[in-house]
Amino acid sequence: MSGAPLRVALLGCGTVGSAVLRLLAEQAGDITARVGRPVEVAGVAVRRPDRHPGVPAELLTTDAHALVTRDDVDLVVEVIGGIDPARELMLAAFSAGKSVVSANKALLADDGVALHAAAAEAGVDLYYEAAVAGAIPLLRPLRESLAGDQLTRVVGIVNGTTNYILSRMAETGAGFAEALAEATELGYAEADPTADVDGFDAAAKAAILASLAFHTPVTAADVHREGIAAVSATDVARAAEIGCTVKLLAICEKVEGERGASVAVRVHPAMIPTSHPLASVGGAFNAVFVEAEAAGQLMFYGQGAGGEPTASAVLGDLVAVARNRVAGVAGPGTTAYAGLPVAPMADTPTRYHVSLDVADVPGVLAQVAQEFAAHDVSISTVRQDGAGEAATLVIVTHRAPDSALSATISRLREMPAVRAVTSVLRVEGLA
Amino acid sequence: MSGAPLRVALLGCGTVGSAVLRLLAEQAGDITARVGRPVEVAGVAVRRPDRHPGVPAELLTTDAHALVTRDDVDLVVEVIGGIDPARELMLAAFSAGKSVVSANKALLADDGVALHAAAAEAGVDLYYEAAVAGAIPLLRPLRESLAGDQLTRVVGIVNGTTNYILSRMAETGAGFAEALAEATELGYAEADPTADVDGFDAAAKAAILASLAFHTPVTAADVHREGIAAVSATDVARAAEIGCTVKLLAICEKVEGERGASVAVRVHPAMIPTSHPLASVGGAFNAVFVEAEAAGQLMFYGQGAGGEPTASAVLGDLVAVARNRVAGVAGPGTTAYAGLPVAPMADTPTRYHVSLDVADVPGVLAQVAQEFAAHDVSISTVRQDGAGEAATLVIVTHRAPDSALSATISRLREMPAVRAVTSVLRVEGLA
Structure with missing residues (x-):
């Protein structure tokens, strides 16, 4: 429970960053016990230091790059968001041998493979639980x-x-x-x-x-x-x-x-x-x-959002990378060994719900059903409600390639007996 | 993705154990990719080898102790359940420097502190995700x-x-x-x-x-x-x-x-x-x-139960301890640093729902309410339904020490105006 403190560079101090600072201070004792060494803040990089009166002035800096590469910084928390400059700062942190905790979904979704590779090459961690679904451990x-x-x-x-x-x-x-x-x-x-x-x-x-x-x-x-x-x-x-x-x-x-x-x-x-x-x-x-x-x-x-819930996820990751740092290891990285192709939406099997206003004349349902059949789309349920000379058809299909379903809808819109396609939505989770 | 296989001793081969064996075989390629080395079964300890025709005979043994301490075993999976001999086998595994994955809730709940201490002393892992809520990562x-x-x-x-x-x-x-x-x-x-x-x-x-x-x-x-x-x-x-x-x-x-x-x-x-x-x-x-x-x-x-779901949790832990073994580290142990006292139930704040059959005469509600007040129990809601000469009182209290609530119920049972206490249950999760 002793040893030199681990020192954290915090990049960004908005809603999430300030919650991270507050929780780190409030829970210093618990975090020390859980990590095995104290975790303290080495500096906070912000754009406008005058806007953060609650943060000790000596911690604030506008030079994020200098902060992440400082020798007295062990770990980096990135809560700036967006692609630039977050990407460069993360890569600089890895090069300097520092693990990174991030809440940056846009950057991870854009460039995750390269960032993981850079972290792995440097033998450090890249954790980002907060990037998806906020506080939910996922x-x-x-x-x-x-x-x-x-x-x-x-x-x-x-x-x-x-x-x-x-x-x-x-x-x-x-x-x-x-x-x-x-x-x-x-x-x-x-x-x-x-x-x-x-x-x-x-x-x-x-x-x-x-x-x-x-x-x-x-x-x-x-x-x-x-x-x-x-x-x-x-x-x-x-x-x-x-x-x-x-x-x-x-x-x-x-x-x-x-x-x-x-x-x-x-x-x-x-x-x-x-x-x-x-x-x-x-x-x-x-x-x-x-x-x-x-x-x-x-x-x-x-x-899934909010300063405190997101900060909870950031701190969970921070404790994990701090433990790894104390143990002198990196945690399990993300693997992409399967390398599966991404299927185009046109080929993806989906189900549709379609509501139609149709003329209430004999044979309309048969015409509509024929259009689905022509596209190899099987119908699961149909409900027909008559109302005077008009009727409503509510159709739920079985699974079919999305392109076949959208093509069917296009054709239905052109059918003379179909007065209006009033609702089209995919259906998920039906047995 | 290469290196000598990690070898697993499986203790027990009932519903969960046989699912573990099947999934290990089916997913050998994925597990190798995720761990960085192949994971294979070194032996399976059972009481009656003749009852496991699906397991290769050369893997089966009745001597679990010898199996866990064998030099060619790296990791131990314990799915026997119960206190003995699981406890001795786990301690023997730790002494021999082997990490253990267990699904044994009874043993962990009984003796978790000593087992964690033994694992920590040996510098190995004790993981048991499967012991609580089956497949749910918790x-x-x-x-x-x-x-x-x-x-x-x-x-x-x-x-x-x-x-x-x-x-x-x-x-x-x-x-x-x-x-x-x-x-x-x-x-x-x-x-x-x-x-x-x-x-x-x-x-x-x-x-x-x-x-x-x-x-x-x-x-x-x-x-x-x-x-x-x-x-x-x-x-x-x-x-x-x-x-x-x-x-x-x-x-x-x-x-x-x-x-x-x-x-x-x-x-x-x-x-x-x-x-x-x-x-x-x-x-x-x-x-x-x-x-x-x-x-x-x-x-x-x-x-929360079943062979396959429980095996999923066991294998998740097995991949984790195998990764740690490859990295030459132990994962984060369980800490008990807070050492809080356990409150007796009598002092624990709870809320009660109470249904009473009472004589439908003036003043009954006042008498009943007085009994709650005498025990410092505040009432949240009361509903009174009359029916001829009898009436029903349905009471939900605010939070109070459990002993005050149970004492109130005992007194109500003795009241002449109370014909029967027909339902008493604690209430949770009300605003």
Whole structure:
């Protein structure tokens, strides 16, 4: 329990960074006991030192590069976010023999392979539990607890902003724009909500999850991405009618095809049955559902964002890399030995829910069914509700290549008997 | 990816052991890639070699002690269960410098401190993720992911048999005996269900969870334990009336009292609100709800038993200890530095639900309320339903020391105006 303190360079001191500082101070005794040596802050790199009155002035610096390479720094915590300068600072830290704890999903999703290689070459650690699903222990379980199993599927609600918006749409019947405005007012959505609403944030997390789950390099650019801006009140109402709820899902699957296994990674809104464990994950919470061959179904649930929850994950990693430093080792790195190809969305098997307003004349259902059959799409259920001279058809398909389903929808839109395609959403988690 | 194979001694070859053997064989390539060296089976210790026709004869032995100390064995997997001879074999393995992976909740709950000390002295690992909640990654997240946080509460459904029985009672209105008989017939309960039904299994798991969560030695004998045999159909019906469901909970809490912090660990049936994340954990599933100061609320969910799920957890640990062996290190041990006292159940704050049949005469409620007040127990809600000359009182209290609540109940049973105390259960998770 003694020995020289391990010294940490903190890069960035926003919501997460200041929570890290506070928790490090509050828990100094416990962290010393858990690591075997004290852990103290060597310096804090920020852009505007005058904006951090709570941080001792002698710790503040604007020269992050000098800080990470200082001889009296053992470990680096990077909570700046974004690609640059975080990438250069991380690489400089590795070159100087320092392990890094990061919460940077964008950077890890963009360039994880090169960063892992640099850390491995330097014999140091790169841990980033906080980058996906905030406080929820997820990456370590995937990387270590399930290391003796074969993962087949990871499905997550990994963006709290969109989950809040979709939860409110379901509760109030509001449309997307109205629910977004409420989320912005309450601080659940940022002034520019693009990264959340258009699925960029979830796609970065999906890339990280897929890489770990399938030991395969996957970048954010490999992820098929659709946001929630096109989800309508009608979609949400139609979902409820078939016992489902609409969620923005990050889905990572191993797909066995004729040419061997591949990895499909996608982010899009989908209907899931209300009985599914993910369906009741409301508000700003995150949850990730994992399927493995031996373990079966697992779920991890908790707060996906916020200063304190994210700092909890950062500090868990910091204790781990500090222990490794004390032991003189690096922890298990991330392996990409499987090197599976990423399947294009067109080939990925999905299921669709489609609602149509049709003319209520004999033969319409047969015409519609024929269009699905022509694309080799098998129908699971059809419900037809007549109303005067119009009728509504609600169709849920079996699994088929996504391209066959989207092609079918395009053709339906052109059919004279189809007055309107009122709702199209993929369906996940149905038996 | 090369080097001499790491060789494993498998102790026990029942449901879990045979699943471990099968998965090790099926995933040999992946495990080699993840560990950096092949992992192969050196021998399998069983009592009756003739009962294991699927295991190559040259691997089978009845001399477990000789197997664990053999020079060509690097790692030991113990899935015999029970205290003896598992304890001696584990200590022999440590003395011989071999890390151990175990699924043995009874032994770890009984003697964890001494076993951890022996492993630490030998500089080897003792991992036992499979001992609690089967396939659910739980101990590693508690020990590592949350190492930078302060846990305040761990509440789990950690016994699938009792959860199945209580789920069926809620679904069908059956009494305990009937639901147990069904569980036995379907193979969810053992011929002698004592360990499950009376809470011994859950208490062992609670002791392990409390030890890890609070860095404090807790044994099964420290755990206040009540089983589900006394849970009646009336209890289940009363729970539903107040928007709750009955679960057997393992509860580990840090309690701040006048004489400082202590740890309260208990297993008993309780009513929880149907909106609580644990309430929807049905059938044979397990789930553990964790509260930490910075992380907030987390939940882990999955299969708590069965050969394959348990083997998944064993293999995850096996990959970890194998990696450590390749790196020439031991992983982070379990610390008990906090050494908090264990609070007696009498002092532990709980809440009660009480249903009473009372004479419908003026002043009964006042008399009953006076009895709670006399014990310094504050009432949260009362509902009174009249029916002819009798009435029913349903009371939910605020938190009070458990002894004050149980003393109040004893006094109520003696009151002339109280015809019967029809249901008493603790309530957890209410706001």
